[in-house]
Amino acid sequence: MTLKLEQMYEMQKALDAKIIKEKGLEGQNLLPNTILALQVEIAELANEWRGFKHWSNDREPRTAIPSLVKTSGIDIALEDGTYLQNPLLEEYVDCLHFFLSIARQLEYSADDLCVFEDYVEGETGLLFTELLINVGYLLGDKLQIRESEKDFKAWQKQHFRGAIYIFYALGEQRLGFDFEDIAAAYAAKNEVNHERQANGY
Structure with a gap:
């Protein structure tokens, strides 16, 4: 059964609440860090896409990388005991985690x-x-950009x-x-993120 976007949103809320509690971050404004984290993940996604690398002969997206070990929740186990990684999809769902956060x-709302x-x-x-520009605008400078909080929030949501x-x-x-694909990869990576928190990540 495929997860719905609303379910992923609730899963992210639970993960965020766990991180905030375990790291003692209650009451802190985490939005600037989360926006920067999303921008970093978007850049990592672009890096795995590779299409912008006009200087390279290797411009194919990283979607099927063989590996001897399982490194993420979305790796596919092969019959010979190795794994097939999809770094492009993994970076995409990392971005989705931060969008939801x-x-x-x-x-x-969802x-x-x-x-x-x-x-x-x-x-x-x-x-x-x-995409990077729009994400950067989420912080904005509300004193210079918008006259009122209401206008800023509408501009931010846009x-x-x-x-x-x-x-x-x-x-x-x-x-x-x-x-x-996205929903299955999100669920798998969300589970990995919970395991990381349990193991002192």
């Missing part, structure tokens, strides 16, 4: 994570750049929805992931 911190999907125009590399729209389009239209 940001939505929680901004007190958005419905705010749903956007109308249409084909996105433009080169894939430019979409990555636009950029969040723009970012998540591009993110979904990248995954499905450019990187070849369907929702079932």
Whole structure:
């Protein structure tokens, strides 16, 4: 059974609550760190996509890397005892974890994570750049950008929805992931993240 986006949102809330409690982070503004973490993960996703590396002969996305050991929850076990890793999908779901965490911190509902999907125009590399810009705007400088808190929150939500729209389009239209792939990989990585916390990560 495929997870729904609402279920992933609730799973992320539980993971975030566990981390906040175990790390003693109650009452702290974690949004700047989470936004930076998402930007780092987007850059790592672009690195695994590799399409922007015009200087390299190796520009194929990293979607099937053989490994002797299992390194993540989404690795596929092969008959010979080795594993097949998909770093591109793993980085994508790492991004999804942080998108869900940001939505929680901004007190958005699961419905705010749903956007109308249409084909996105433009080169894939430019979409990555636009995604990074929209995520960066989530912090903004509300004193200079908007006159009131209400205006700032509307402006912030507009950029969040723009970012998540591009993110979904990248995954499905450019990187070849369907929702079932994403949901299964999210669940597996979420489990790994809980295990990491239990083991003092």
